[in-house]
Amino acid sequence: MVSKYMKRFYALLIFIFLYAPIIILIIYSFNDSKLRGSWNGFTLKWYFELFKNKEALKALYYTIVIAISSSIISTILGTFAAIGIHGMGGFNKKLILNLNYLPVLNPDIVTAVALMALFRLAHINFGLFTLLLAHITFSVPYVILSILPKLKQMNVHLAEAAMDLGATPFYSLRKIIIPQIMPGIITGALLAFTLSIDDFVISFFTTGHGVSNLSIYIYSMARKGINPIINALSTLMFIFMVVLLLIINYRSGKAEKMIEERR
């Protein structure tokens, strides 16, 4: 009995640690003061100012464009790479797997400076394109790592059986392999998406004039103090994410029910 309460208390503590900062941020997004220290009353003005602030909206736009496109591209690249690596054997597989681990273990700053040097060498103008390339680069290894375990769990003979029955290799890839590793692909895509939204260091070194994502934009406010419209923006993004999660859960719950009913 006691241990049950202890468990609940422990879970509660963890959730407080995780969510207290976000809740405070949401509360302060309604604070009628530029400063975090004092509460001057309820206001919605930061939300109105946010939608009037072109710089903030532009930064949000670039963040989302980069996050969506880099996660889609890196998921496609990563899926095929994972299937390829899975099919390899022996020394080659080990080599490629370790090469894939390296960028994950590398400090961001090393990746950032290296990419910057590479783009300079190739005489590419810094901007949206270099930023996109950089984000794809650091996302692909994570996608591969999240798909590989699903491939290991998969029954190898299923694809072979499909081909026995006359499916072309591409058809069996599409109809047999991809559906089975779909959870891994989705995890990889979500991981790539959040990594891209989170990233500051690599973005800072690989972007050019006119293109700033949210993390660069917020960081640049460090000297003058963070503008409270950022609280409003973060609140909206948090709510968006919660709604998205609810929809995904609702839909997958419905899909499961349908499968059960069919049985």
Add this chain to the structure above:
Amino acid sequence: MKKRIILLFVVSLVLTSILSGCGESKPSINVYNWGEYINTDVLDIFEEETGIRVVYDTFATNEDLYVKMKQGGSSYDVVFPSDYMIERMIREDLLLEMDLENIPMFEKIDDKFLDIDYDPNNIYSVPYMWGTVGIIYNTKMVDRELTAWADLWDEAFSKEIIMLNSQRDTLAVALKKLGYSMNTRNIKELEEARDELIAQKPLVLAYLGDEVKDVMIGGEAAIAVVWSGDAQAMIEENPDLKYVIPAEGTNLWVDAMVIPKNAENVEGAEKFINFMTRPDIAAMNADYIGYSSPIPEAIFLLPEEVQNSKVAYPSEEELGETEIFMDPKDIIGEYDRIWTEITSAQ
């Protein structure tokens, strides 16, 4: 099917944004400024008046700006470094000489801010904003007038003092207290300053950056070393606070506009600098940012209480003897070493 539509949508989104970057026929300039350091309405006014589009980005520290300028691959037309960074950029040949004939508004700037050591004769830079470093204190928690840096060593204020988490600014406090120049190149003087700061450590509550504003407004500490622009914002929130420029003299800093050597639209850059120096525009910016403008006609356009503010616009005698930071050049390593010794001391 749905996925394909999303994919198509994203690809077209990316393509249009990449293409719109290159295919723009309208002339544009790339401006790189501190975050929250402009009233963005003026950018629209500039575009309306001149037809030049402003591509605007922001940075957080002089060092970030320096990295971006050195890195290349993406050129800026106007950037806003501070005094010591301008000196360094001039030395490294990163800046373009300006043609002041194209910047007629230059003459509106107060002589006080011209021809300073970091850029003699203003060949490369046009001042944008300025300010001082001083002491802010809570008159309800401190029962006497504070007037000097030496007051920060008064044991009556044990655990009530906040110092800046900034190498040059904090060393300058100790150097000035000892009566030395804040640009000293004498290692002995720097080490004396270090010993002073280590001796002061038991009295110090914390070394802080931007958070100092919240702490002082909330009354969690009695005394802090701050920049004048921040002091103004703090006093507006908590009228018990008072800002003083210490008697031993202090640091005067200037942020200025310069044109990098690899600028692509020099004509547009000069137009922009001239525009930013025009009194009505400078007033809009000073009003929004809360820092001090170097343009007397602009100050005249500000609200009465700001004009009379001793924080933003101190009189000549209140300002006293000021120094501008110079680049430490070769002894920058010594600065780093001494700062590490201070921050790691128990």
